Amino acid sequence: MRVYTKTGDRGQTSLASGTRVRKDHPRLEAYGTIDELNSFLGLVESIIDDESEKSRIRAIQNRVFVISSTLAIDDPQFLPNLPIILEDDVLDLERAMDQMLDQISPLQNFIIPGGSPAIAYCHIARTVCRRAERLMIHLSDEVEIEPIQIKYVNRLSDYLFVLARKTAHDSGVEEIIWTAGFRDMEKNAANGSVENP
16 A cells, blocks of 8 residues: 555645645644654653653553544544543543652752753653644634643643653753853853853
């Protein structure tokens, strides 16, 4: 079976239910970004060391795929064939965050993404997740989206932020703290004296 169909060469594609739409349609923007998020989740899963969270991310990817598939369907008769996102899926993310937060110091400053590839990829996934949420909310002005799906994506971005912090903690990487005095710090660094914020 060939991957290419040539049916999208003129800027249109088919939804899962067969409807033809432009490739920049808000529905495609939403589920395409969810697909992008799932790819970054796969990257995060492959690079972090925490086996418990690796397993959780694989479970999350299944649920994110459900959301992507649901957004790709404009005919309700196809929806009963898909699993649904449950309130317990949201609670699982909250429980995971609570467990991780119990192991790390309280957040007292704004954090600059980075410190290691694993931490940075968690933050990239987080920001893609936030973009996906914005696009889903935009799409919800035109079509009905299950509120639990938006809620899940919202909570997932929080989870990825906490996972970034937990990854820094576990790997012994000092978090990069944003400070309003960054210009003075840069000046001191250029002069050879580095001061902590």
